[in-house]
Amino acid sequence: NITTQHLLPLRKTKPRLLSRTIIIKILVVSLAMAFSPGTLVVFSLFLLLLPLLSVFAQTNGSVPVGASLSALHLNSSSSWLSPSGDFAFGFRHLQNDLFLLSIWFNKIPDKTIVWHANEGRPVTRGSRVNLTANGGLILTDPQGQELWRSDLISGVVVSGNMSDDGNFALQGSNSDRLWQSFEIPTDTMLPTQTMVRGGVLYSRQSATNYSKGRFRLSLGQDGNLELYTVNLPTDNPNSYYYQSDTAASDSNSSVSPGSRLVFNQSGAIYVLRENGDRKVLKEQGGGEDNYLRATLDYDGIFTLYSHPKAGNSGGTWTTLWSVPGDICQDLLVDSGLGICGYNSICTLKEDRRPTCHCPTGYSLLDPSDIYGDCKPDFPQGCAEDQLSNSISEDLYKVEVLINTDWPLSDYTMLKPFTAEKCNQTCLQDCMCAVAIFRDGTCWKKKIPLANGRVDTSLNSQAFIKVRKDNSTDHLVPPNNPQKKEKDNDNLIVIGSVLFGSSVFINFVLLAAIFVGFFFIYRRKLKTTPRKTVQVNLSCFTYKELEEATNGFEEELGRGAFGIVYKGFLQIGSGIGLAVAVKKLNYVVEDTEREFKNEVNIIGQTHHKNLVRLLGYCDEGQHRLLVYEYLSNGTLAKYLFGEIKPAWNQRVEIAYGVARGLLYLHEECSSQIIHCDIKPQNILLDEKNMARISDFGLSKLLKMDQSHTHTAIRGTKGYVAPEWFRNMPITAKVDVYGFGVVLLEIICCRKSVESENQSGEEKGILTDWAYDCYQEGALDMLVNCDEHIENKKKLKAFVMVALWCIQENPNLRPTMKKVVQMLEGVVEVLDPPCPFPYSISTTIPSQKIQSYEV
Ligand SMILES: *[C@@H]1O[C@H](CO)[C@@H](O)[C@H](O)[C@H]1NC(C)=O
Ligand SMILES: *[C@@H]1O[C@H](CO)[C@@H](O)[C@H](O)[C@H]1NC(C)=O
Ligand SMILES: *[C@@H]1O[C@H](CO)[C@@H](O)[C@H](O)[C@H]1NC(C)=O
Ligand SMILES: *[C@@H]1O[C@H](CO)[C@@H](O)[C@H](O)[C@H]1NC(C)=O
Helix, strand or coil, X not given: CHHHCCCCCCCCCCHHXXXXXXXXXXXXXXXXXXXXXXXXXXXXXXXXXXXXXHHHHHHHCEEXXXXXXXXXXXXXXXXXXXXXXXXXXXXXXXXXXXXXXEEEECCCCCCCEEEECHHHCCEECCCEEEEECCXXXXXXXXXXXXXXXXXXXXXXXXXXXXXXXXXEEEECCCCCEEEEHHXXXXXXXXXXXXXXXXXXXEEECCCCCCCEEEEEEEECCCCCEEEEEECCCCCCECCCCEECCCCCCCCCCCCCCEEEEEECCCCCEEEEECXXXXXXXXXXXXXXXXXXEEEECCCCCEEEEEEXXXXXXXXXXXXXXXXXXXXXXXCCCCCCCCCCCCCCEEEECCCCCEEEECCCCEEECCCCCCCCCEEECCCXXXXXXXXXXXXXXXXXXXEEEECEECCCCEEEEECCCCHHHHHHHHHCCCCCCEEEEECCEEEEECCCCCCCEECCCCCCEEEEEEECCCCCCCCCCCCCHHHHHHHHHHCCCHHHHHCCCCHHHHHHHHHHHHHHHHHHCHHHHHHCCCCECCCCCEECCHHHHHHHCCCCCCEEEEECCEEEEEEEEEECCCEEEEEEEEEECCCCCCCHHHHHHHHHHHHCCCCCCECCEEEEEEECCEEEEEEECCCCCEHHHHHHCCCCCCHHHHHHHHHHHHHHHHHHHHHCCCCCCCCCCCHHHEEECCCCCEEECCCCHHHHCCCCCCCCCCCCCCCCCCCCHHHCCCCCCCCHHHHHHHHHHHHHHHHCCCCCCCCCCCCCCCXXXXXXXXXXXXXXXXXXXXXXXXXXXXXXXXXXXXXXXXXXXCCCHHHCXXXXXXXXXXXXXXCCCCCCCCCCCCCCCCCCHHHHHHHCC
């Protein structure tokens, strides 16, 4: 019963599947009847005739109009065979429920596909292809939607024909060919197939993805055969990496241009010139007993393969010939990719096929695509380098690669130069990813590196920068900061700090403190060896600090934790380093060890938006902290002073505060909740960059963050509602405080105006801000008589602030999200009313007092 096999291919071996097919057909018929009784007769006649027609098809490869195939069976799909059975046209199962309408070698085990329809897009199970008189082949999805059809030369199709050379053709009434697969090749040519000028072969995306890849083989209108890449998703070609040298020549008219590319019966590949001469690219050969195919592979190599015909006995495709000779060298694209992805390196294997690998410290972006891009496994770039506050020699080590180059990606050429200088200049340049040194010339290159390859003729050295510790802990937030905080409560011992999760942070901190602080005090340390704690914070005596502050003479400010005095520490021969000395007035009875541990944790936080702790004093009742001195005072003074700062400066300050808090919450080794974010605790350095101070003190002074303790931390107007409610205190209290400060920054207005101020009708800032926002009167908020160009940013800032001051802490965003929203990386949604519980004000001041002890 072989005759019906192409229509119902599994009858003999898979009776169950067959019956299912029949049931489907019966269902289709009954449906058709239900809707249109008139068509029933035609339809059932067609069904009855189909097996008979297939008999016909089987014998000579011919397929009548009206025949169809459906994509149903997973293992072996329905197909129309050529007379010898060498080739089949039909649905090939790919994976899952996907099928590809294609032509394949049907007698060899791997059933290699040589042509495909529908631009290589697979179709789902239940799709059909019909051979129609007017449209030729029509591919439809299970719902009957047309997906693809053969573009006919005008005429009416009489039959289709799958021939033994692998060509599927549609014939018109007088046997002329209205359409044939040989004329619209995909990635493969077969013996007897030719390509005329303008013809193209397209590589596929990958071994399993048949969509158009980026390589092309084309016989140009000038008669030249070229291999080139295009910049997907466009068809825009780059310059060729192989050419047959058969172009028409302007200067020499005796040169006959190529007219077609021929792959002849005996396996020769040549360009036939207009005058009948041949430019032979590959001599004949391959033999009668082999199948041949010439395929533009997805690695860009045009390859002639042979496969023994003695089908099932095994055998594989072997390469007889290929171009270009060395694709790693030949494919050099000035505006796009070589054979390998960005940052990758191409090497030619023995079989002249390219392989790609990532340099040390880099790995594949998509591990399943070796031709894809490589990404550094470590943070690299000027912003990242700056963040880690350390010198580049400490951050990076240099790997040397011999004879490796990424031509064309350089941004600087230095000459004359030495190898050592070349290495150094790259190491110290945060933009430099790799430097190539050759013949006294140094090229600095930045990411992404393109066209990477190994070339033994180069005699060059590549110095590639690799982060010493590729951990990105300090750049990405921990998954669960809250959990982390709890862990840290139990783990506040120096060991956990020094040998904890991020060796890198410790390294950077130690390096930074060592370089900065130790250097400054080097001479002094030589004479009077100072008792230091584990992170090289200086431990001062009370007397030293008393002298430094001239007997605590100049008071800089007063806060909840104590009074701050200005001081000068003598370094060497009389240069004074200005410091701020904070005398803590809240002395708790605890062991010396705990105090030092807390101080150490504070000492380890290093961020450009935090005030740095330089040292401390711990002598019985005298506990003092020594900070760097910031000349421009507090944000409160800046915002609420006579002259209001410009909007752009205020925006920068908001960014700074947000980033500083983000660091405290998510990026330093143990989470720090500030608990008292307000403009008085934010200082400005000489560049007016915001620096948060007083962080870590609430814990240091045993301001318990649980409700067992009586004191409520924080300051009126900035205190999150959960302090008064029976709710856990989390980092979200700082988000609340930040929200209030952000509103103050936007409006240049205090959160709570002092009561004796006359004519004040704005009330509590947070309420007023929400009202203005709801009314769309954002201009009213900006108190500073200033025209703000960027209204969108203003609105975004107000919205972020309103999210931050939500009474429900769960609604407040994390600081990470806040930073992203402020920077415009993440869209800000409409905030809900921040105070759904209390009608009038957020935090009545009496209420605060009633909770305070
Ligand atoms: C398909 O082939 C696999 C093995 O290749 C076999 O296990 C499975 O039973 C086959 N399924 C059908 C429906 O024939
Ligand atoms: C093939 O690759 C293209 C482009 O990358 C992609 O759009 C398409 O989904 C892929 N097809 C399959 C079947 O994976
Ligand atoms: C194929 O082309 C080669 C090279 O020109 C030639 O030697 C050979 O005779 C051709 N074979 C056929 C069957 O035309
Ligand atoms: C860091 O680099 C080493 C080798 O260089 C690698 O084994 C490790 O997986 C990398 N770690 C990360 C987090 O990328």
